[in-house]
Amino acid sequence: AQSVTQLGSHVSVSEGALVLLRCNYSSSVPPYLFWYVQYPNQGLQLLLKYTSAATLVKGINGFEAEFKKSETSFHLTKPSAHMSDAAEYFCAAAGNNNDMRFGAGTRLTVKP
Amino acid sequence: NAGVMQNPRHLVRRRGQEARLRCSPMKGHSHVYWYRQLPEEGLKFMVYLQKENIIDESGMPKERFSAEFPKEGPSILRIQQVVRGDSAAYFCASSPPTDGYTFGSGTRLTVV
Numbered sequence: 656a657q658s659v660t661q662l663g664s665h666v667s668v669s670e671g672a673l674v675l676l677r678c679n680y681s682s683s684v685p686p687y688l689f690w691y692v693q694y695p696n697q698g699l700q701l702l703l704k705y706t707s708a709a710t711l712v713k714g715i716n717g718f719e720a721e722f723k724k725s726e727t728s729f730h731l732t733k734p735s736a737h738m739s740d741a742a743e744y745f746c747a748a749a750g751n752n753n754d755m756r757f758g759a760g761t762r763l764t765v766k767p
Numbered sequence: 768n769a770g771v772m773q774n775p776r777h778l779v780r781r782r783g784q785e786a787r788l789r790c791s792p793m794k795g796h797s798h799v800y801w802y803r804q805l806p807e808e809g810l811k812f813m814v815y816l817q818k819e820n821i822i823d824e825s826g827m828p829k830e831r832f833s834a835e836f837p838k839e840g841p842s843i844l845r846i847q848q849v850v851r852g853d854s855a856a857y858f859c860a861s862s863p864p865t866d867g868y869t870f871g872s873g874t875r876l877t878v879v
Contacts, residue, residue: 745810755800
């Protein structure tokens with residue numbers, strides 16, 4: 656099974672500032688990688704996914720993530736944070752056996 | 768095409784009672800996954816099922832917890848003799864292989 660590490664359980668940024676949420680995976684074979692967002696008292700919504708077609712993946716709500724094999728990373732970024740981006744973000748990885756594992760999550764706070 | 772349907776959304780049980788959580792996957796999805804989210808924690812994998820088969824139950828507690836995905840009807844996560852520590856949000860997801868999961872809105876179990 657894949658292992659996913661999210662650095663920083665809490666990230667706080669000012670509105671309009673860059674958002675950077677870090678994710679590293681452990682695998683000798685590049686897995687399928689995903690970012691999900693969870694708003695309070697809701698389920699998880701898929702933001703974007705990497706499936707080896709392109710290393711820079713664009714998702715919904717202005718988010719994007721770059722797959723870097725040399726760093727085994729898949730960090731999530733957004734150029735300008737909006738108040739509505741405040742949520743919990745989960746990085747996940749799956750192998751060919753369809754076995755997905757999630758990171759512990761990063762709670763994003765956006766300050767006015 | 769309805770998404771992943773979970774019911775009930777909220778469930779309150781007294782210690783020692785049984786909890787049954789239901790999950791209907793998206794139409795055409797034959798893989799179902801159950802995850803548990805404890806307060807202030809990430810998602811923990813519990814079990815992966817296909818129709819009439821448990822594929823991976825490595826995340827299931829050895830006692831009191833069971834899951835099934837019958838040929839007809841929803842997937843059921845069953846918790847017998849609930850204890851306060853079982854209080855959590857339980858999420859179901861479904862997918863075709865390696866395409867990213869679609870999550871339900873979860874069932875929030877409270878044990879009193």
